[in-house]
Amino acid sequence: MSEKIFVAGAAGAIGSMLVPLLIDTGYTVYGSTRRAERAHALEARGALPVVVDVFDAEALRVALKRIAPTAVIHQLTDLPPDLDPKLMADAAHRNARVRTEGTRNLVAAALAAGSRRLVAQSIAWMYAPGPLPHVEEHALDLEAEGPRRVSVDGVAALERSVLAAAGLTATVLRYGQFYGPGTWNAGPKGTCPVHVEAAAWAAVLALRHAEGGGIFNIAEDSPDVSSEKAKRELGWHASLRLRQRERQRQGVAS
Numbered sequence: 001m002s003e004k005i006f007v008a009g010a011a012g013a014i015g016s017m018l019v020p021l022l023i024d025t026g027y028t029v030y031g032s033t034r035r036a037e038r039a040h041a042l043e044a045r046g047a048l049p050v051v052v053d054v055f056d057a058e059a060l061r062v063a064l065k066r067i068a069p070t071a072v073i074h075q076l077t078d079l080p081p082d083l084d085p086k087l088m089a090d091a092a093h094r095n096a097r098v099r100t101e102g103t104r105n106l107v108a109a110a111l112a113a114g115s116r117r118l119v120a121q122s123i124a125w126m127y128a129p130g131p132l133p134h135v136e137e138h139a140l141d142l143e144a145e146g147p148r149r150v151s152v153d154g155v156a157a158l159e160r161s162v163l164a165a166a167g168l169t170a171t172v173l174r175y176g177q178f179y180g181p182g183t184w185n186a187g188p189k190g191t192c193p194v195h196v197e198a199a200a201w202a203a204v205l206a207l208r209h210a211e212g213g214g215i216f217n218i219a220e221d222s223p224d225v226s227s228e229k230a231k232r233e234l235g236w237h238a239s240l241r242l243r244q245r246e247r248q249r250q251g252v253a254s
Contacts, residue, residue, distance in 0.1 A: 002028045005207070006067055006115075008054060008106055009075035010047055011038040013182040014121065014175075017200035017242060018075065019045045025204060030067050054102040057109070064113035071117035072110040073203055074162070076102055092147050096154030103158045107165045117169045117213075119206045120162045124174040124192050124217050124225050126152045133226040136174070136215040159215070171210040175199050176219030192219035194238060201240040202230065209234045 005022055009015045010031025022029045023046045031047035032054075033039065039049035052063050054076055064072070078094040103120065110118055126148075127134040128141040144152045162170045177190030180197060202218040210216070216230040220238040230236040 002026050003071075004028045004030065004067060004069040005071050005073060006030045006032065006050070006064060006069040006110075007047070007073045007075060008032045009077065009121075010042055010049075011035070012075055012077060013178060013196050014075045014200055014203070016045065016182055017197050018073065018203055019047045021200055021204050021242065023047075025208075030069060032063075054098065054105055057105040060105050061109040061112050064109040064115070068113050069110075069115055071119065071207055072106065072113075072115050073207075074103060074106055074118065074120035074158075075203070076106075077121070089147060092150045096150050096157075099154035099158035100161075103161045107161050107168070111165060111167060115168065117171075117207060118162055118165060119171045119173065119203050119210075120158060122155050122159055122172045122174045122215075123151075124176045124219050125190065126155050127225075132223055134217070134224060135226050136217055136229055163213070163215075169211070169213045171206045171213045172215045173199075173202050173206060174215060174217045174219075175202075176217075176222075176225065188220065192217075192222050192225040194219045195241070197242045198236075198238050198240045200242070202234065202236050205230075205234040205236050 005027045007015055010019055011033040019029050029047045030050050031042040032050045032052050034053045036051045042049040050063050052059050076098050078098050079091050126140050128139045140156050141152050159172050176192035176194035178196045179185035179188055179193055180195045183196050217225050217227045218230055219225045219227050
């Protein structure tokens with residue numbers, strides 16, 4: 001029987017790309033969504049759908065104990081379509097709740113299920129002002145104010161919950177601004193962009209190669225953020241795409 005992976009947020013932009021990569025690598029993938037109407041889309045990608053709300057701690061714990069996945073991948077967000085500026089203020093608070101309460105519930109469920117690895121989505125543009133490019137050891141912008149402070153606090157809470165989970169090899173991927181299929185941007189945008197397919201590859205590579213866990217920036221080369229650690233330790237690079245999965249499979253699965 002193949003190794004079981006639970007992907008929280010499997011119907012989202014990253015999750016949609018990640019599920020087929022994991023299946024091609026040989027995993028059995030359980031994909032969560034809180035919306036029952038998305039279950040068929042997950043099945044079509046080869047995942048076993050799990051309809052559960054991350055804020056329902058007990059239901060989440062029961063689901064993960066039943067599945068008993070070796071690893072859990074956290075790709076949950078709560079953002080409005082097209083990142084509508086009129087909706088972003090409320091969305092920032094909802095997203096922060098996913099990163100605080102949702103992450104706490106997911107970590108607890110993973111531990112209850114006996115999982116051994118956890119990979120979680122964070123973001124790479126929440127560093128405090130300072131020397132560039134930012135590397136993983138740089139501090140987050142905990143002195144920020146307004147909407148940015150809401151987001152920074154959510155990111156910090158997520159990373160604390162994940163990295164402090166005793167008994168789990170925990171990896172945090174600080175993604176740049178997504179672009180590509182299923183995202184809000186057709187082309188690179190922002191100070192540290194990353195193609196959504198390359199971002200999905202990072203999660204697969206983190207499962208295979210981040211033996212000690214830790215934090216990794218996942219973004220294209222830019223003056224603002226360095227992803228040299230991910231290149232060096234994970235074998236990740238920003239040009240990875242889904243169409244390369246056949247060629248990459250042997251290297252990833254080794």
